[in-house]
Amino acid sequence: MKTLPPPFLARVTEEDFEVEEIGDEEDVRPGEHLHLWIEKRGLATDEACRRLALALDRRGADIGYAGRKDRRAVTRQWISVAGADEERAREIDWPDLRVLRAVSRVRKLKPGMLRGNRFRLRLRAVDGDLWPRAEARLAELARDGLPNAFGSQRFGAGGDGDRLGLALLERRFEDYVRGICTPPHAPDTPAVAELGERLVSGRGLRSADRLAARLPRELAPVARQLARRRGDWASAARAAGRTRLLLHLSALQARVFQGVLARRGPAPGEPEEGDRTCGHRPPSPFERSATGPLPGWKAPLASGRPGRIERAVLAALGVDPAAFKRLLPGCSPRGARRPLRVPVLGLEVGGSGVERTLAFELPAGSYATTVLDELLNACAQGGR
Structure with a gap:
């Protein structure tokens, strides 16, 4: 049986997958922690932290971050470094990591100290016959929410x-x-x-x-x-x-x-009798969702x-x-509870022909690759 090509290609290059952290900063008092707004490409967050610690003569325990970001991507996020020299930090401009901004803050960043992430994806070799099914599924996700599956x-x-x-x-x-x-x-x-x-x-x-x-x-x-x-x-x-x-x-x-x-x-996210639920911040199209166990x-x-x-x-x-x-x-x-669905906010679809772009926001801990999986499944159900 002949193998059919996929309805689109994602992440052909690192530039095809951009992630920008949406912070949840409430305490803006200056202090001993230098918060660095960095851009990295082809680099895991843990490796970025290790290299920053070496470059700034700090221990691993001095480094903090709100969330890990994809390695195969261009990502921007905050990293905190206790006791770092600001002038020295601002000079960091490596091929795969550069410091874009530095501010002094009283608190060390810890996992979970973010609202979410903004994604911008480029899709290539798009099948024009199947793309309408992907667009229809995107509209459903914006209205009903994304099943909050973990990425691979x-x-x-x-x-x-x-x-x-x-x-x-x-x-x-x-x-x-x-x-x-x-x-x-x-x-x-x-x-x-x-x-x-x-x-x-x-x-x-x-x-x-x-x-x-x-x-x-x-x-x-x-x-x-x-x-x-x-x-x-x-x-x-x-x-x-x-x-x-x-x-x-x-x-x-x-x-x-x-x-x-x-x-x-x-x-899966529609609350049923017996469910433990969680609330969502505006402008989510729904107020509450069922949760599942971690x-x-x-x-x-x-x-x-x-x-x-x-x-x-x-x-x-x-x-x-x-x-x-x-x-x-x-x-x-x-243990904890995790929403079974999450809102997909600020959805924008662009491009034409064989190349399309998607931009959207997801809450912290949710995966853009899950959105891509939903689109692939929608196209597969459409047949060829």
């Missing part, structure tokens, strides 16, 4: 970060360590391959620290801990770092949420039919919310 990037390079999260939750620390030391969760390098062989055979772990200098930054502490305390898989997992552990646990939480979203039907040891579940769906998904995935408690030091997620 939430689940990591291999798309199975939730599997590692489940290994953590079930305290299968050996499986977790083996997983993070194996591609695609680790770079495919000779040193990583050698560490993987030692993990499989169980031989040579006492000298694993000798590999540390050739391993990626995030795996070097794991190798040293394996050498220091052979067989103590919990401590080796902890050596991966709190950020990485929470990343895999959040992937597991996201998998539960996706399962609930899929079972809610065609209008499970943890304290977050409540819904009741009624929504609650039965949530419990069925948890059971199917083998996730026990109580198991999140006292999991590892600093890694015991309380």
